[in-house]
Amino acid sequence: MNMPAQDPIRLAIAEAVQQVHDTTPMAPSFTNFVTINLVANAQLACGGSAAMSFLSNEFSAVAALAKAAYINVGTLMPSYPDALRAITADLKESGKPWVLDPVAAGLGATRTNILMDMRHNPPTIVRGNASEIIALASMWGLIEGSSSNGPEGVESADDVQSAIEPARLLARFLAQHSPDGKAAVAVSGETDLVTDGTRTFRLPGGSPLMTKITGAGCSLGGVTAVYLCVAEPLIAALAASALYNVAAECAVRTLTSYTKVNPDTVALGPGTFQPAFLDALAAATPEQVASATLLEDK
Amino acid sequence: MNMPAQDPIRLAIAEAVQQVHDTTPMAPSFTNFVTINLVANAQLACGGSAAMSFLSNEFSAVAALAKAAYINVGTLMPSYPDALRAITADLKESGKPWVLDPVAAGLGATRTNILMDMRHNPPTIVRGNASEIIALASMWGLIEGSSSNGPEGVESADDVQSAIEPARLLARFLAQHSPDGKAAVAVSGETDLVTDGTRTFRLPGGSPLMTKITGAGCSLGGVTAVYLCVAEPLIAALAASALYNVAAECAVRTLTSYTKVNPDTVALGPGTFQPAFLDALAAATPEQVASATLLEDK
């Protein structure tokens, strides 16, 4: 059942969105080359600020000015294992919360080494698709063996349902190592799943077009880090997923309205969806985000 | 003369487009930073899947899951000569076909070393502009001296016509080293040219706006690799060029129709062309792609 309008969770989501609009928080990112532009533009569109860096001294200098950070292991370069080891150690030492997108977890020796290292200086929020969450939970010894069918490159080979238990265990592990004992895991899929290890929420909605552009997940991680600057992990993850669902639906409505005005257009494609989605990210009000469909598993 | 509708080449193109729609093949890419986002989005739009990587262990792990791959030497980094040597050797050993975009061939010592190395582990398809094809054929000793006027940076200084013979010789060389004895070369220009070394095809059409956005050629290479997952080299190269011409023309029609509905717009520019082009890539049917203008040199 959709959560009531006055539920404290919804109020906290609205508050987080409003605070981002009011304070323009900057969350620095160490992210992949494919979608780095979309991550930055999504962070700006949601009301935050962006700064990208790949050297540990540069990243730590920016992170010192920020309240949260974002790391995405998409396109690795030879210097990244050392840089990420230093950066995650710095983040731990300064007690700064951060979001990890474990892109293609399980694929390639360098990526596995980097993700294994992060077990010692873990993030506050992990956001990934089902295969990535299962692979990371397995890699960190939180579940037995690997029940994952993937990865198939960067796409998920598992459905969100199969990642529920790994996500909960992962969230509890993160919370144990979190500065304030709080953490969250977000699993992206047709219905997004967000858990803090105790409570578990589902966010249906959005649009299948989100899977037809590259970077929907990566940029969601970046926006989650912006919200993490102003809210606790569970609320940050919920607010970001809610915003993405609301904005995707708004973008589809806008593109559909173009087709009505001008039947000659080939609208509702991935090309025009991305700019319409960024417009919608920027236009969404705290009330609209907070009223996204939100179900709690009991 | 435009080839007849029931020509086996056209049927094979339609079949390749349909198979990509049905099976969502993933072709990993090692590509430049300028257009990496467009490459990924074009691969998704045509119905395939994308995964970008720059480390040899990562690339080989993804390539092991794929039926074809894409390498583009646009923006080189210090680690690339070693990485590309290992990756191309791996691709040869596993008998996996791949597409090369020899961006700016002839320019700079590192690029020349990398392309000279690839003579030993050559691709299955080369796609480039006329200057790049001539430069590569010359560099590999397939033509005497260099009849190229270029390169002028990344733009072609030669016309497609002057690249016909180098393209044919290059295609025959690639075929000799190909796992199944088949290969192709595609020369992009006002009229695209595709040859397998024996037969030579021309694909007029598309739009001059393709030259006003960065990455039309790079992303065509990535889409060619997606088709190479499901078709032989000649058909993959023809299908990709045909798709690009059909989609560019569709995008121009869409943008022109906007201008009719709303005369105040500055449409038909490179900015709105790119999203409209991606929409058109996603909307093109196998029949539409297979009915692109296609001429054979006799």
Added chain:
Amino acid sequence: MNMPAQDPIRLAIAEAVQQVHDTTPMAPSFTNFVTINLVANAQLACGGSAAMSFLSNEFSAVAALAKAAYINVGTLMPSYPDALRAITADLKESGKPWVLDPVAAGLGATRTNILMDMRHNPPTIVRGNASEIIALASMWGLIEGSSSNGPEGVESADDVQSAIEPARLLARFLAQHSPDGKAAVAVSGETDLVTDGTRTFRLPGGSPLMTKITGAGCSLGGVTAVYLCVAEPLIAALAASALYNVAAECAVRTLTSYTKVNPDTVALGPGTFQPAFLDALAAATPEQVASATLLEDK
């Protein structure tokens, strides 16, 4: 007071824009990964050509074919300090003018080392926000201490007014080291400021949406380098800023007109602004650019 229509400065701006349209000059770029695509597309849209490179031998090979170049220190990699030292020395030796965007000047040890090195082989034009201009002038000992409030990541923490004197001193320093004794500094903000060290101009206009997309400043630097291929530094900087203001205003008019035709749209957002802005860059005539609001400080 807005400068008169027949002022020699305006005529020179129109001439520069026309020459770029006529000769398609290529200005190679060493730039950051976040906005590299927008830099290239903006250079193409304004009528120039683009080529991106990160290795000194590659960059110098392209720069030898070009009349000006662009360096942006946004996302640094471990190989950049050595590469940039070699590239800037090559540019000095060949007497080739270039544009520097000192992104986030003052932040991080590697960035500071790179920018300190450039004091010995300085650019011809520096374009940055107020904080970056102040930080660079301070770093190079041109002003006492640092009166900067920033940087706050990549955003400016100072207003343009506070950067006037640092900008003038910086421009005079650059002119002393310039091949032909000419140089310019451009400070981006709500009102852009351009100075050659003697005369100082202000360009109000543009759109607040320019601050809502990533890369407005980076791509302005790339377009400035294209104009620097055909014009002296002061005119190149003025022409680029004038073009950006004119194009931003045109893009806003276009998006507003969409909303009138189709009230269901969420237009005027950052997502649709970027493609509309690129369209407007491509559509702007020399006369339109030359008639931008342009004030001279007396």
